[in-house]
Amino acid sequence: DIQMTQSPSSLSASVGDRVTITCRASQGISNYLAWYQQKPGKVPKLLIYAASTLQSGVPSRFSGSGSGTDFTLTISSLQPEDVATYYCQKYNSAPHTFGQGTKLEIK
Amino acid sequence: VQLLESGGGLVQPLESLRLSCAASGFTFSSYAMHWVRQAPGKGLDWVSGIGGDGGAGYADSVKGRFTISRDNSKNTLYLQMNSLRVEDTAVYYCARRYCSGDGCYPLDYWGQGALVTVSS
Numbered sequence: 001d002i003q004m005t006q007s008p009s010s011l012s013a014s015v016g017d018r019v020t021i022t023c024r025a026s027q028g029i030s031n032y033l034a035w036y037q038q039k040p041g042k043v044p045k046l047l048i049y050a051a052s053t054l055q056s057g058v059p060s061r062f063s064g065s066g067s068g069t070d071f072t073l074t075i076s077s078l079q080p081e082d083v084a085t086y087y088c089q090k091y092n093s094a095p096h097t098f099g100q101g102t103k104l105e106i107k
Numbered sequence: 108v109q110l111l112e113s114g115g116g117l118v119q120p121l122e123s124l125r126l127s128c129a130a131s132g133f134t135f136s137s138y139a140m141h142w143v144r145q146a147p148g149k150g151l152d153w154v155s156g157i158g159g160d161g162g163a164g165y166a167d168s169v170k171g172r173f174t175i176s177r178d179n180s181k182n183t184l185y186l187q188m189n190s191l192r193v194e195d196t197a198v199y200y201c202a203r204r205y206c207s208g209d210g211c212y213p214l215d216y217w218g219q220g221a222l223v224t225v226s227s
Binding site: 097 | 141150153212213215217219
């Protein structure tokens, strides 16, 4: 099975900073990569699909890139409401494995 | 779109439990449906998915113990969980996934989750 590895596991940044989270697949998955945001005590929310397509209603400060095995989620200017754990997920075929998550905090 | 899970609770190891997910606000039969779980304080863990045609997939950790099914006439998704283990303790979310001729998309709507606790 394909493994999904995120880095870093946790991250502390200041408001206004540019933040980048990476996700690596152990085998190529084309662009079948999604990013989710889960705020404390809340249900996961889809941010990005097809590696770089922003889900409707998601702020434009979020962006995604990559293809094959290496992917990134970027927040161009960190806002206080972006405090959350972020997960990548492969969805080309079962099992639809998630990365282990990246916990983002405000410094 | 609404997804409402039910059937969670406290069970002992090796017992069984069936979760349900009642869907509304969309054409249920046109969507694949998935179960994702989250152990307390841990990350998201994909469990199982079923297509509109009934084709299903499972995580290795639940294969042979869990069975996903759906009743399109009742707009309801199920997860039959047998031989439960302590490590199955988690909040179980149902979520929908759209597939078309252009391809498949990830999980765009999630329920609020149902807590399953396996403990002696």
